[in-house]
Amino acid sequence: MNITRPSDRFHPGCLLLSKVDYLNYWEEGKILLPRLCHECHLVKPLRAKHCRIINRCVSGFDHYCPFIYNSVGYRNRPYFVGFLTTMCLNSVVGIYLCWNWFNVMGRSIFIGIGFLFLSVIATTSAMMTSLCVYMAAVNLTTAECFKTTKYAYLLDHQGKFFNPFDRGIILNFMEFLHTIKPLTEEELKKAELTLV
Ligand SMILES: [Zn+2]
Known part of the structure:
Protein backbone atom coordinates (compact mmCIF):
# COMPACT_ATOMS: atom_id res chain seq x y z
CA MET A 1 0.00 0.00 0.00
CA ASN A 2 1.48 3.30 -1.08
CA ILE A 3 0.62 6.40 0.85
CA THR A 4 1.86 9.74 -0.33
CA ARG A 5 1.92 12.83 1.75
CA PRO A 6 0.37 15.96 0.29
CA SER A 7 3.00 18.55 -0.46
CA ASP A 8 1.10 21.10 1.60
CA ARG A 9 2.17 20.28 5.17
CA PHE A 10 -0.73 22.26 6.62
CA HIS A 11 -3.38 20.44 4.63
CA PRO A 12 -5.89 19.01 7.19
CA GLY A 13 -5.51 15.52 5.73
CA CYS A 14 -1.73 15.74 5.95
CA LEU A 15 -1.81 16.90 9.55
CA LEU A 16 -4.13 14.06 10.46
CA LEU A 17 -2.00 11.51 8.62
CA SER A 18 1.17 12.74 10.32
CA LYS A 19 -0.31 11.76 13.71
CA VAL A 20 -0.81 8.13 12.71
CA ASP A 21 1.34 5.80 14.79
CA TYR A 22 3.98 3.91 12.83
CA LEU A 23 3.53 6.23 9.84
CA ASN A 24 7.08 5.46 8.73
CA TYR A 25 6.07 1.78 8.40
CA TRP A 26 3.21 2.78 6.12
CA GLU A 27 5.49 4.93 4.01
CA GLU A 28 8.03 2.15 3.65
CA GLY A 29 5.32 -0.33 2.71
CA LYS A 30 5.99 -2.39 5.83
CA ILE A 31 2.61 -2.06 7.45
CA LEU A 32 1.70 -5.18 9.36
CA LEU A 33 -1.98 -5.83 8.83
CA PRO A 34 -2.43 -8.19 11.83
CA ARG A 35 -1.44 -5.31 14.08
CA LEU A 36 -4.22 -3.01 12.94
CA CYS A 37 -6.92 -2.53 15.55
CA HIS A 38 -10.25 -1.90 13.88
CA GLU A 39 -11.85 -0.80 17.14
CA ARG A 77 1.42 -5.93 36.31
CA PRO A 78 3.79 -5.37 39.28
CA TYR A 79 0.96 -3.80 41.29
CA PHE A 80 -1.32 -6.68 40.37
CA VAL A 81 1.24 -9.18 41.69
CA GLY A 82 1.49 -7.06 44.86
CA PHE A 83 -2.30 -7.20 45.15
CA LEU A 84 -2.27 -11.01 44.80
CA THR A 85 0.58 -11.41 47.29
CA THR A 86 -1.06 -9.27 49.98
CA MET A 87 -4.38 -11.05 49.42
CA CYS A 88 -2.62 -14.39 49.94
CA LEU A 89 -0.83 -13.18 53.10
CA ASN A 90 -4.02 -11.67 54.53
CA SER A 91 -5.85 -14.94 53.94
CA VAL A 92 -3.10 -16.90 55.70
CA VAL A 93 -3.33 -14.54 58.70
CA GLY A 94 -7.12 -14.97 58.65
CA ILE A 95 -6.77 -18.77 58.63
CA TYR A 96 -4.39 -18.56 61.60
CA LEU A 97 -6.85 -16.37 63.52
CA CYS A 98 -9.73 -18.74 62.70
CA TRP A 99 -7.70 -21.66 63.96
CA ASN A 100 -6.84 -19.83 67.21
CA TRP A 101 -10.44 -18.79 67.72
CA PHE A 102 -11.55 -22.36 67.08
CA ASN A 103 -9.20 -23.59 69.82
CA VAL A 104 -10.38 -20.93 72.30
CA MET A 105 -14.11 -20.68 71.55
CA GLY A 106 -14.76 -24.24 70.40
CA ARG A 107 -16.77 -25.34 67.35
CA SER A 108 -18.65 -22.66 65.45
CA ILE A 109 -20.30 -22.80 62.04
CA PHE A 110 -19.23 -19.20 61.32
CA ILE A 111 -15.60 -19.90 62.06
CA GLY A 112 -15.81 -23.04 59.91
CA ILE A 113 -17.25 -21.09 56.96
CA GLY A 114 -14.62 -18.38 57.40
CA PHE A 115 -11.88 -20.99 57.54
CA LEU A 116 -13.04 -22.65 54.35
CA PHE A 117 -13.55 -19.36 52.52
CA LEU A 118 -10.10 -18.06 53.47
CA SER A 119 -8.51 -21.39 52.54
CA VAL A 120 -9.96 -21.17 49.03
CA ILE A 121 -8.85 -17.53 48.64
CA ALA A 122 -5.36 -18.29 49.99
CA THR A 123 -4.90 -21.29 47.68
CA THR A 124 -6.19 -19.48 44.60
CA SER A 125 -4.17 -16.31 45.22
CA ALA A 126 -1.02 -18.34 45.98
CA MET A 127 -1.38 -20.22 42.69
CA MET A 128 -2.00 -17.02 40.76
CA THR A 129 0.93 -15.27 42.44
CA SER A 130 3.23 -18.18 41.56
CA LEU A 131 2.04 -18.15 37.96
CA CYS A 132 2.52 -14.37 37.64
CA VAL A 133 6.02 -14.56 39.15
CA TYR A 134 6.91 -17.40 36.77
CA MET A 135 5.70 -15.41 33.77
CA ALA A 136 7.65 -12.37 34.95
CA ALA A 137 10.74 -14.60 35.20
CA VAL A 138 10.39 -15.76 31.58
CA ASN A 139 9.05 -12.41 30.31
CA LEU A 140 5.71 -13.58 28.97
CA THR A 141 2.19 -12.35 29.55
CA THR A 142 -0.75 -14.57 30.43
CA ALA A 143 -2.22 -14.03 26.97
CA GLU A 144 1.05 -15.10 25.34
CA CYS A 145 1.68 -17.96 27.74
CA PHE A 146 -1.58 -19.76 26.95
CA LYS A 147 -1.61 -19.05 23.20
CA THR A 148 2.00 -19.29 22.14
CA THR A 149 1.17 -20.42 18.61
CA LYS A 150 -1.26 -17.55 18.06
CA TYR A 151 1.44 -14.89 17.94
CA ALA A 152 3.93 -14.96 15.08
CA TYR A 153 6.52 -13.08 17.12
CA LEU A 154 6.72 -16.08 19.46
CA LEU A 155 7.62 -18.48 16.64
CA ASP A 156 10.98 -19.04 15.05
CA HIS A 157 11.55 -19.62 11.34
CA GLN A 158 10.64 -23.28 11.74
CA GLY A 159 7.35 -22.44 13.42
CA LYS A 160 8.47 -23.55 16.87
CA PHE A 161 7.99 -21.57 20.06
CA PHE A 162 10.71 -19.02 20.69
CA ASN A 163 10.56 -16.17 23.19
CA PRO A 164 12.55 -13.21 21.83
CA PHE A 165 11.83 -11.16 24.98
CA ASP A 166 13.58 -13.53 27.37
CA ARG A 167 16.73 -11.72 28.56
CA GLY A 168 17.53 -13.96 31.50
CA ILE A 169 15.76 -14.13 34.84
CA ILE A 170 17.40 -11.06 36.45
CA LEU A 171 16.87 -8.71 33.50
CA ASN A 172 13.35 -10.09 33.04
CA PHE A 173 12.47 -9.20 36.63
CA MET A 174 14.10 -5.79 36.26
CA GLU A 175 12.00 -5.19 33.15
CA PHE A 176 8.90 -6.43 34.97
CA LEU A 177 9.57 -3.92 37.78
CA HIS A 178 10.19 -1.14 35.25
CA THR A 179 13.78 -0.59 36.33
CA ILE A 180 14.95 -1.18 32.74
CA LYS A 181 13.11 -0.59 29.49
CA PRO A 182 11.83 -3.42 27.30
CA LEU A 183 13.75 -4.24 24.15
CA THR A 184 12.76 -2.01 21.28
CA GLU A 185 11.44 -3.39 18.02
CA GLU A 186 14.67 -2.34 16.34
CA GLU A 187 16.68 -4.41 18.82
CA LEU A 188 14.39 -7.37 18.35
CA LYS A 189 14.58 -7.07 14.58
CA LYS A 190 18.27 -7.81 14.75
CA ALA A 191 17.18 -11.36 15.48
CA GLU A 192 15.23 -11.29 12.19
CA LEU A 193 11.95 -12.21 13.82
CA THR A 194 8.51 -11.66 12.36
CA LEU A 195 7.08 -8.98 14.63
CA VAL A 196 3.38 -9.10 13.82
ZN1 LIG B 1 -7.88 -1.61 20.12
Missing part, protein backbone atom coordinates in the same frame (compact mmCIF):
# COMPACT_ATOMS: atom_id res chain seq x y z
CA CYS A 40 -9.27 1.81 18.19
CA HIS A 41 -8.22 2.65 14.62
CA LEU A 42 -4.53 2.41 15.29
CA VAL A 43 -1.55 0.16 14.71
CA LYS A 44 -0.98 -1.71 17.93
CA PRO A 45 2.51 -1.60 19.44
CA LEU A 46 4.19 -4.97 19.72
CA ARG A 47 2.63 -7.12 22.50
CA ALA A 48 -0.39 -4.82 22.79
CA LYS A 49 -3.81 -6.47 22.52
CA HIS A 50 -7.30 -5.11 22.24
CA CYS A 51 -9.32 -5.85 25.38
CA ARG A 52 -12.92 -6.45 24.40
CA ILE A 53 -14.21 -5.71 27.90
CA ILE A 54 -12.77 -2.24 28.36
CA ASN A 55 -12.79 -1.78 24.57
CA ARG A 56 -9.32 -0.38 24.08
CA CYS A 57 -5.84 -1.54 23.27
CA VAL A 58 -3.65 -2.32 26.26
CA SER A 59 0.14 -2.22 26.12
CA GLY A 60 1.62 -5.59 27.11
CA PHE A 61 -1.89 -6.96 27.64
CA ASP A 62 -1.96 -9.72 30.24
CA HIS A 63 -5.62 -10.37 31.02
CA TYR A 64 -8.79 -8.71 32.24
CA CYS A 65 -9.36 -9.04 35.98
CA PRO A 66 -12.93 -8.62 37.26
CA PHE A 67 -11.70 -8.16 40.84
CA ILE A 68 -9.86 -4.94 40.05
CA TYR A 69 -12.41 -4.09 37.34
CA ASN A 70 -9.63 -3.35 34.86
CA SER A 71 -7.22 -4.91 32.39
CA VAL A 72 -3.77 -5.95 33.56
CA GLY A 73 -1.00 -4.81 31.25
CA TYR A 74 2.57 -3.63 31.11
CA ARG A 75 2.16 -0.72 33.51
CA ASN A 76 0.13 -2.32 36.29
Whole structure:
Protein backbone atom coordinates (compact mmCIF):
# COMPACT_ATOMS: atom_id res chain seq x y z
CA MET A 1 0.00 0.00 0.00
CA ASN A 2 1.48 3.30 -1.08
CA ILE A 3 0.62 6.40 0.85
CA THR A 4 1.86 9.74 -0.33
CA ARG A 5 1.92 12.83 1.75
CA PRO A 6 0.37 15.96 0.29
CA SER A 7 3.00 18.55 -0.46
CA ASP A 8 1.10 21.10 1.60
CA ARG A 9 2.17 20.28 5.17
CA PHE A 10 -0.73 22.26 6.62
CA HIS A 11 -3.38 20.44 4.63
CA PRO A 12 -5.89 19.01 7.19
CA GLY A 13 -5.51 15.52 5.73
CA CYS A 14 -1.73 15.74 5.95
CA LEU A 15 -1.81 16.90 9.55
CA LEU A 16 -4.13 14.06 10.46
CA LEU A 17 -2.00 11.51 8.62
CA SER A 18 1.17 12.74 10.32
CA LYS A 19 -0.31 11.76 13.71
CA VAL A 20 -0.81 8.13 12.71
CA ASP A 21 1.34 5.80 14.79
CA TYR A 22 3.98 3.91 12.83
CA LEU A 23 3.53 6.23 9.84
CA ASN A 24 7.08 5.46 8.73
CA TYR A 25 6.07 1.78 8.40
CA TRP A 26 3.21 2.78 6.12
CA GLU A 27 5.49 4.93 4.01
CA GLU A 28 8.03 2.15 3.65
CA GLY A 29 5.32 -0.33 2.71
CA LYS A 30 5.99 -2.39 5.83
CA ILE A 31 2.61 -2.06 7.45
CA LEU A 32 1.70 -5.18 9.36
CA LEU A 33 -1.98 -5.83 8.83
CA PRO A 34 -2.43 -8.19 11.83
CA ARG A 35 -1.44 -5.31 14.08
CA LEU A 36 -4.22 -3.01 12.94
CA CYS A 37 -6.92 -2.53 15.55
CA HIS A 38 -10.25 -1.90 13.88
CA GLU A 39 -11.85 -0.80 17.14
CA CYS A 40 -9.27 1.81 18.19
CA HIS A 41 -8.22 2.65 14.62
CA LEU A 42 -4.53 2.41 15.29
CA VAL A 43 -1.55 0.16 14.71
CA LYS A 44 -0.98 -1.71 17.93
CA PRO A 45 2.51 -1.60 19.44
CA LEU A 46 4.19 -4.97 19.72
CA ARG A 47 2.63 -7.12 22.50
CA ALA A 48 -0.39 -4.82 22.79
CA LYS A 49 -3.81 -6.47 22.52
CA HIS A 50 -7.30 -5.11 22.24
CA CYS A 51 -9.32 -5.85 25.38
CA ARG A 52 -12.92 -6.45 24.40
CA ILE A 53 -14.21 -5.71 27.90
CA ILE A 54 -12.77 -2.24 28.36
CA ASN A 55 -12.79 -1.78 24.57
CA ARG A 56 -9.32 -0.38 24.08
CA CYS A 57 -5.84 -1.54 23.27
CA VAL A 58 -3.65 -2.32 26.26
CA SER A 59 0.14 -2.22 26.12
CA GLY A 60 1.62 -5.59 27.11
CA PHE A 61 -1.89 -6.96 27.64
CA ASP A 62 -1.96 -9.72 30.24
CA HIS A 63 -5.62 -10.37 31.02
CA TYR A 64 -8.79 -8.71 32.24
CA CYS A 65 -9.36 -9.04 35.98
CA PRO A 66 -12.93 -8.62 37.26
CA PHE A 67 -11.70 -8.16 40.84
CA ILE A 68 -9.86 -4.94 40.05
CA TYR A 69 -12.41 -4.09 37.34
CA ASN A 70 -9.63 -3.35 34.86
CA SER A 71 -7.22 -4.91 32.39
CA VAL A 72 -3.77 -5.95 33.56
CA GLY A 73 -1.00 -4.81 31.25
CA TYR A 74 2.57 -3.63 31.11
CA ARG A 75 2.16 -0.72 33.51
CA ASN A 76 0.13 -2.32 36.29
CA ARG A 77 1.42 -5.93 36.31
CA PRO A 78 3.79 -5.37 39.28
CA TYR A 79 0.96 -3.80 41.29
CA PHE A 80 -1.32 -6.68 40.37
CA VAL A 81 1.24 -9.18 41.69
CA GLY A 82 1.49 -7.06 44.86
CA PHE A 83 -2.30 -7.20 45.15
CA LEU A 84 -2.27 -11.01 44.80
CA THR A 85 0.58 -11.41 47.29
CA THR A 86 -1.06 -9.27 49.98
CA MET A 87 -4.38 -11.05 49.42
CA CYS A 88 -2.62 -14.39 49.94
CA LEU A 89 -0.83 -13.18 53.10
CA ASN A 90 -4.02 -11.67 54.53
CA SER A 91 -5.85 -14.94 53.94
CA VAL A 92 -3.10 -16.90 55.70
CA VAL A 93 -3.33 -14.54 58.70
CA GLY A 94 -7.12 -14.97 58.65
CA ILE A 95 -6.77 -18.77 58.63
CA TYR A 96 -4.39 -18.56 61.60
CA LEU A 97 -6.85 -16.37 63.52
CA CYS A 98 -9.73 -18.74 62.70
CA TRP A 99 -7.70 -21.66 63.96
CA ASN A 100 -6.84 -19.83 67.21
CA TRP A 101 -10.44 -18.79 67.72
CA PHE A 102 -11.55 -22.36 67.08
CA ASN A 103 -9.20 -23.59 69.82
CA VAL A 104 -10.38 -20.93 72.30
CA MET A 105 -14.11 -20.68 71.55
CA GLY A 106 -14.76 -24.24 70.40
CA ARG A 107 -16.77 -25.34 67.35
CA SER A 108 -18.65 -22.66 65.45
CA ILE A 109 -20.30 -22.80 62.04
CA PHE A 110 -19.23 -19.20 61.32
CA ILE A 111 -15.60 -19.90 62.06
CA GLY A 112 -15.81 -23.04 59.91
CA ILE A 113 -17.25 -21.09 56.96
CA GLY A 114 -14.62 -18.38 57.40
CA PHE A 115 -11.88 -20.99 57.54
CA LEU A 116 -13.04 -22.65 54.35
CA PHE A 117 -13.55 -19.36 52.52
CA LEU A 118 -10.10 -18.06 53.47
CA SER A 119 -8.51 -21.39 52.54
CA VAL A 120 -9.96 -21.17 49.03
CA ILE A 121 -8.85 -17.53 48.64
CA ALA A 122 -5.36 -18.29 49.99
CA THR A 123 -4.90 -21.29 47.68
CA THR A 124 -6.19 -19.48 44.60
CA SER A 125 -4.17 -16.31 45.22
CA ALA A 126 -1.02 -18.34 45.98
CA MET A 127 -1.38 -20.22 42.69
CA MET A 128 -2.00 -17.02 40.76
CA THR A 129 0.93 -15.27 42.44
CA SER A 130 3.23 -18.18 41.56
CA LEU A 131 2.04 -18.15 37.96
CA CYS A 132 2.52 -14.37 37.64
CA VAL A 133 6.02 -14.56 39.15
CA TYR A 134 6.91 -17.40 36.77
CA MET A 135 5.70 -15.41 33.77
CA ALA A 136 7.65 -12.37 34.95
CA ALA A 137 10.74 -14.60 35.20
CA VAL A 138 10.39 -15.76 31.58
CA ASN A 139 9.05 -12.41 30.31
CA LEU A 140 5.71 -13.58 28.97
CA THR A 141 2.19 -12.35 29.55
CA THR A 142 -0.75 -14.57 30.43
CA ALA A 143 -2.22 -14.03 26.97
CA GLU A 144 1.05 -15.10 25.34
CA CYS A 145 1.68 -17.96 27.74
CA PHE A 146 -1.58 -19.76 26.95
CA LYS A 147 -1.61 -19.05 23.20
CA THR A 148 2.00 -19.29 22.14
CA THR A 149 1.17 -20.42 18.61
CA LYS A 150 -1.26 -17.55 18.06
CA TYR A 151 1.44 -14.89 17.94
CA ALA A 152 3.93 -14.96 15.08
CA TYR A 153 6.52 -13.08 17.12
CA LEU A 154 6.72 -16.08 19.46
CA LEU A 155 7.62 -18.48 16.64
CA ASP A 156 10.98 -19.04 15.05
CA HIS A 157 11.55 -19.62 11.34
CA GLN A 158 10.64 -23.28 11.74
CA GLY A 159 7.35 -22.44 13.42
CA LYS A 160 8.47 -23.55 16.87
CA PHE A 161 7.99 -21.57 20.06
CA PHE A 162 10.71 -19.02 20.69
CA ASN A 163 10.56 -16.17 23.19
CA PRO A 164 12.55 -13.21 21.83
CA PHE A 165 11.83 -11.16 24.98
CA ASP A 166 13.58 -13.53 27.37
CA ARG A 167 16.73 -11.72 28.56
CA GLY A 168 17.53 -13.96 31.50
CA ILE A 169 15.76 -14.13 34.84
CA ILE A 170 17.40 -11.06 36.45
CA LEU A 171 16.87 -8.71 33.50
CA ASN A 172 13.35 -10.09 33.04
CA PHE A 173 12.47 -9.20 36.63
CA MET A 174 14.10 -5.79 36.26
CA GLU A 175 12.00 -5.19 33.15
CA PHE A 176 8.90 -6.43 34.97
CA LEU A 177 9.57 -3.92 37.78
CA HIS A 178 10.19 -1.14 35.25
CA THR A 179 13.78 -0.59 36.33
CA ILE A 180 14.95 -1.18 32.74
CA LYS A 181 13.11 -0.59 29.49
CA PRO A 182 11.83 -3.42 27.30
CA LEU A 183 13.75 -4.24 24.15
CA THR A 184 12.76 -2.01 21.28
CA GLU A 185 11.44 -3.39 18.02
CA GLU A 186 14.67 -2.34 16.34
CA GLU A 187 16.68 -4.41 18.82
CA LEU A 188 14.39 -7.37 18.35
CA LYS A 189 14.58 -7.07 14.58
CA LYS A 190 18.27 -7.81 14.75
CA ALA A 191 17.18 -11.36 15.48
CA GLU A 192 15.23 -11.29 12.19
CA LEU A 193 11.95 -12.21 13.82
CA THR A 194 8.51 -11.66 12.36
CA LEU A 195 7.08 -8.98 14.63
CA VAL A 196 3.38 -9.10 13.82
ZN1 LIG B 1 -7.88 -1.61 20.12
